[in-house]
Amino acid sequence: MLALLIGLAQMFPGGRGPVGVGDTPAAMLSAAACADCHPDEHREWAGSRHAQAWTNGIFQREYRQKPGAWCVHCHAPLEAQHAQVGTGGPLLAEGVNCATCHVRDGRIHARTQRPDSPHETVTDDAFGGPDWCGGCHEFTFPVLDGRGELVRYTPHPMQATVAQFRAGPHARDPEGCRGCHAASPGQHAYPGAHDPRMLLRALAFDVCRAGDDVVMTVANVGAGHDVPTGDVHRHLLARAWRPTAPEAMFEAFLGRRYAPQADGGKRTIWDSGLPPGTRRTYRVPLAQLGDDGGPLSFELRYVYTGDEFPRAGRDPGEPTWRVVHEQRSAAADLPPCD
Numbered sequence: 001m002l003a004l005l006i007g008l009a010q011m012f013p014g015g016r017g018p019v020g021v022g023d024t025p026a027a028m029l030s031a032a033a034c035a036d037c038h039p040d041e042h043r044e045w046a047g048s049r050h051a052q053a054w055t056n057g058i059f060q061r062e063y064r065q066k067p068g069a070w071c072v073h074c075h076a077p078l079e080a081q082h083a084q085v086g087t088g089g090p091l092l093a094e095g096v097n098c099a100t101c102h103v104r105d106g107r108i109h110a111r112t113q114r115p116d117s118p119h120e121t122v123t124d125d126a127f128g129g130p131d132w133c134g135g136c137h138e139f140t141f142p143v144l145d146g147r148g149e150l151v152r153y154t155p156h157p158m159q160a161t162v163a164q165f166r167a168g169p170h171a172r173d174p175e176g177c178r179g180c181h182a183a184s185p186g187q188h189a190y191p192g193a194h195d196p197r198m199l200l201r202a203l204a205f206d207v208c209r210a211g212d213d214v215v216m217t218v219a220n221v222g223a224g225h226d227v228p229t230g231d232v233h234r235h236l237l238a239r240a241w242r243p244t245a246p247e248a249m250f251e252a253f254l255g256r257r258y259a260p261q262a263d264g265g266k267r268t269i270w271d272s273g274l275p276p277g278t279r280r281t282y283r284v285p286l287a288q289l290g291d292d293g294g295p296l297s298f299e300l301r302y303v304y305t306g307d308e309f310p311r312a313g314r315d316p317g318e319p320t321w322r323v324v325h326e327q328r329s330a331a332a333d334l335p336p337c338d
């Protein structure tokens, strides 16, 4: 067990430093080294957020504002990638690549070895399990120095996807995270919040009428962790408004707020995210929306950034939000709430 824990800790230092691959030939570090024999894995990975962890506009926008080694340790984790920061080499652009997850000391790491495998594979039952994903997906707020280097971690969770999963109804699913994010071992697309189908699977949105009020319900029906989880800026907006009176729009924010701590770092001081299997209702008096009898609009929107509508010069070059559900109906046509 101890050996196993050390093994996990060695695979991903959790932002404390770059991922070291020990004695690995440089030619094995690029995804190109695996593409010919593993074309399907390569294709799926190339379209994933893992492959775009360094290049995506939302990350780059934040990173450029305050470039720091800490960010690099998870978004382009290999030592050899770190060496390309500044020169922008091709390995850096591979973000979280095959070698980051599979290669140490020139050997392939995996949960099981296939009978026809040519590799000298190190197998580990914990490979790909929730704690293994947690090597990058579970961490606390850092205290950083002026150059963006990690001084120390605080005890306050920054991304707690694995802890949320452990506290939820899917904690005992034998496939762990991969049951929802990769149905078979070979799947490498890891769709998440940037995939509209995953957002639809996670969230149910419902509107009904109770007397002179409308009642909106948002429920986490399909995620194994809070929605939103992960990056600190992510949030949902549930809205109701009359197109004729947009100034009277009702808006509910589902996400987190933070405050700096006296001893450094930050702490979450408010969290309205939805744990798995929970729902939240918002009761809005029709009169508040400017009741002129015209149709009403309802919307549930997932926002990836702190700024839904970036100001000039802050456009990340990819969507900052996605509408998950929308509907338009007259108040009289809404079903009664039961």
Ligand code: HEC
Pocket: 028, 029, 033, 034, 035, 036, 037, 038, 098, 099, 102, 103, 108, 109, 110, 112, 113, 114, 115, 116, 117, 118, 119, 121
């Ligand atoms: C010369 C062909 C070839 C190359 C190059 C290659 N692999 Fe494989 N690999 C295989 C074959 C064949 C298997 C057996 C399973 C299969 O058919 O996919 C395999 C299996 C695996 C497995 C499952 C564990 C195992 O040993 O069965 C992993 C993980 C893996 N390869 C990762 C990689 C990575 C990462 C790279 C690039 C650094 C790579 N492979 C390069 C041919 C190759």
Ligand code: HEC
Pocket: 014, 015, 049, 056, 058, 059, 060, 062, 063, 068, 070, 071, 072, 073, 074, 075, 135, 136, 137, 138, 139, 159, 192, 229, 230, 231, 234, 304
């Ligand atoms: C310990 C690992 C770790 C470190 C260190 C880290 N991140 Fe991340 N980051 C992640 C993970 C895991 C995700 C995926 C969670 C998600 O998609 O919500 C992520 C997601 C993001 C996203 C969302 C990207 C998107 O596709 O929407 C941004 C932006 C981001 N990180 C910026 C940063 C910046 C800037 C730094 C340095 C100040 C940093 N990260 C440091 C692990 C890390």
Ligand code: HEC
Pocket: 031, 034, 035, 038, 041, 042, 043, 045, 046, 050, 096, 097, 098, 099, 100, 101, 102, 110, 111, 112, 114, 127, 128, 129, 184, 185, 186, 188
């Ligand atoms: C974010 C981490 C991650 C990255 C990046 C990644 N893999 Fe994997 N890979 C996994 C996990 C987890 C499994 C599943 C292990 C299991 O359940 O047996 C896996 C399984 C595999 C398998 C075995 C598939 C099977 O059907 O048994 C191969 C082959 C493989 N990966 C190759 C690659 C190649 C090639 C790349 C780069 C193009 C890559 N992986 C990138 C995590 C990753």
Ligand code: HEC
Pocket: 130, 133, 134, 137, 161, 162, 165, 170, 173, 176, 177, 178, 179, 180, 181, 191, 192, 193, 194, 198, 199, 201, 202, 222, 223, 224, 225, 226, 227, 228, 229, 230, 231, 234
């Ligand atoms: C029961 C299915 C399920 C399980 C289990 C599950 N997820 Fe998810 N996950 C989803 C769905 C659906 C979404 C899309 C909605 C969303 O973005 O929250 C998602 C989104 C995400 C995101 C996007 C970031 C964000 O802000 O939402 C990350 C990162 C993630 N999952 C990681 C994990 C990890 C790591 C585990 C295991 C500890 C895990 N997931 C287990 C279903 C699941």
Ligand code: HEC
Pocket: 012, 049, 050, 052, 053, 054, 056, 059, 074, 075, 077, 096, 100, 101, 128, 129, 132, 133, 134, 135, 136, 137, 177, 178, 181, 190, 191, 192, 193, 194, 195
């Ligand atoms: C080496 C670090 C690392 C490991 C290991 C890792 N991830 Fe990630 N993952 C990241 C980073 C960094 C991102 C954010 C990419 C970006 O900037 O959008 C990410 C993004 C994701 C996303 C997409 C989130 C979105 O909003 O679209 C999902 C889903 C995800 N990871 C699931 C997993 C699961 C499940 C595992 C374990 C099988 C895992 N990851 C292992 C670093 C890692």
